[in-house]
Structure formats: structure tokens, C-alpha cells
Amino acid sequence: MYKIIMFDVREEEEIIAKEWAQSHQVELTLRNHSLGKEDFDYIKEYDGITISQVAQVDDSFYEKLASFGFKQIAQRSAGYDMYDLAKAKEKGIIISNVPIYSPESIAEWTVLMAGNLIRKYDLVQDKVKQHDFTWGPPMRGRVIGDMRVAIIGTGNIGIATAKIFKGFGCEIVGYDLYPKDNLDHLLTYADTIDQAVSNADVVSLHMPVTDQTYHLFNYKQLKKFKKGAYLLNMARGAIINSNDLIKVLDENHLAGAALDTYEDESHYVGNDLKNNKIEDEVFIQILNHPKIIYSPHIAFYTDQAVKNLVEGGLNATLDVLKTGTTDYRVN
Incomplete structure (x- = not known):
């Protein structure tokens, strides 16, 4: 059974994520905070990761995740300008997004x-x-x-x-x-x-x-x-x-x-x-x-969009774990 960790989880997203995990037979851990260096001690045990990043990602994260055996980061948004795609690729990290969610x-x-x-x-x-x-x-x-x-x-x-x-x-x-x-x-x-x-x-x-x-x-x-x-x-x-x-x-x-x-x-x-x-x-x-x-980046915020973003990030994570890539990779 694959083990996936999901960061930046809002309370309203939890039931959607849990239902997805049950239907795909995945062990899913939810965290309501953003991925930080303080999380490196325990994420080593996971196979895949999905986040909803807003701020720029520190370049050191790619090397650290690669050293833990991670092959991907699934961003739960259409935008991915917070990542350095070339540096991620250099470390063997696939960055994916959710290009169409609503x-x-x-x-x-x-x-x-x-x-x-x-x-x-x-x-x-x-x-x-x-x-x-x-x-x-x-x-x-x-x-x-x-x-x-x-x-x-x-x-x-x-x-x-x-x-x-x-x-x-x-x-x-x-x-x-x-x-x-x-x-x-x-x-x-x-x-x-x-x-x-x-x-x-x-x-x-x-x-x-x-x-x-x-x-x-x-x-x-x-x-x-x-x-x-x-x-x-x-x-x-x-x-x-x-x-x-x-x-x-x-x-x-x-x-x-x-x-x-x-x-x-x-x-x-x-x-x-x-x-x-x-x-x-x-x-x-x-x-x-x-x-x-x-308005505070809220244009997307509907029932359908929230569901599609959660499932889109998780689907992309599972794709990489099963096949080594995903249709939604951006690097």
C-alpha cells in the first residue's frame, strides 16, 4: 500500500481526501500546515507528497526530498511559479499541477x-x-x-x-x-x-x-x-x-x-x-x-473546484508512484 502525505489541508478538504484514499487503497496522512524543514524528520517514511504551496520553495527542498527517495511534488493549483523547475528536475523531482479544476x-x-x-x-x-x-x-x-x-x-x-x-x-x-x-x-x-x-x-x-x-x-x-x-x-x-x-x-x-x-x-x-x-x-x-x-485569491473557490484540486493533486502523486510520470508534470 502506498503512503502519501498531504500538506496545506483545510478542514473542508479532509473528507474529500479521506474518501479518495479509501477508494484508491492508499494510506494517507493529512497535515494542515505547509511543508517545512521541521517536517523532514518524519516524512522519510512516505512514498509521495502533495502540497498547496503559495510562497517560493527553497532550493534546498529538492535535494532533501530526493535524498529521502521522493520522485515528485504534486502542487494542488494550476500555477507553479513558486518552483524552480530546472533545479527540481536536476534532482529527479517531478513537479505536477492541476491545470484544469474549474x-x-x-x-x-x-x-x-x-x-x-x-x-x-x-x-x-x-x-x-x-x-x-x-x-x-x-x-x-x-x-x-x-x-x-x-x-x-x-x-x-x-x-x-x-x-x-x-x-x-x-x-x-x-x-x-x-x-x-x-x-x-x-x-x-x-x-x-x-x-x-x-x-x-x-x-x-x-x-x-x-x-x-x-x-x-x-x-x-x-x-x-x-x-x-x-x-x-x-x-x-x-x-x-x-x-x-x-x-x-x-x-x-x-x-x-x-x-x-x-x-x-x-x-x-x-x-x-x-x-x-x-x-x-x-x-x-x-x-x-x-x-x-x-479579493484574496478566491475566484476559484467553489465546491467543484475544491474537490477537483484535492483529487487532482492526489491522482498526480499516485500516477508518478505507479508509472514514474504523470500527464500533469510541468518539468
């Missing part, structure tokens, strides 16, 4: 946040809480169906997002390094990002963080957006230069932004900091900015 969950949140921005929901609620039931130009929104939406990254999540916007009647323009052949009914591809964003009323980002995309949306790029456009980022925080976004919003070039992620979010997401002072001045500006809606 594109619709993230797409729905993306469009809901766009609606909140466009229809000035926060402003309306602030007035209602003050028992001010009047309305005026600052609260006036736009018809979403009359807007042009740019989808930057037409993978599963980008396509799901495009479909919902299309249902409103929006014109959709897409950009991707590898355009798909079967999307003519849904969108028209632009040749460049500049072309895609220049006339878009809404720009929705659905791309990973790479050396090429890190801070891709800096001041220069953001100024190429149509004046008055809205920016949506439910992907990775580091593809946007946060300081530059704030500057462009303050200059009234962009009308608003909805962010489900922040480039230094590992210090905050998943932590209850009600009684702690946040020292990150950029993050404080994002949280308090009147033109920004921020």
Missing part, C-alpha cells in the same frame, strides 16, 4: 467583478448604508453588452470568461501566443497585445507568470489601454506592476481594476491578519483604493 468558477468570478466595477456597486452600497437613496452621475454605469472585451490568454479560463461576456452581447477580441483554430464563433484574435487592448473597454488577464510576462503590464503598457477601460486580473499578481497600476488609476487613465491576486500575496492570502498591522504600503494602497476591488 475554469467556470474563475470565469464567473471575473465577470461578476467586472459587473461590480462597471455598475459602481461599492459606491451604491456605501450610499445605501448611509441611508442615502439618491442617485447621480457618479453612480451611473454602462451596458456591459455594448462593450468590447479583450481576453489576454485564451486557455480554458480565458475561453470560459469569453463565453460569459459573449452571452451579454460583448464583442470579444483575444490574444494568445498560440491562437486556437476553432474560436471564430467566439472571438477575433489580435496580432499583438497592444492591438488587443487599444480599443477594449474591458481587459481580462488569463496568463501565467514567466520571465516574459513578469510585470508585462507596466506603466508603458497600461497607458496603451483605451482611456476609461477596466482591468481584470484573476491570474497571477506578478504580471502587473502594482505601483504602475495605481499610478495609471490615479491619473484617471483607467476607470477601475478588479484584482484577485497581488504580486506579494504569499504574506497575506490564507492568513487571518485582523489584529496585525500590514506594513506593505503598496498592498495598503490596493486595499484602500476607490477604483480597485480586491
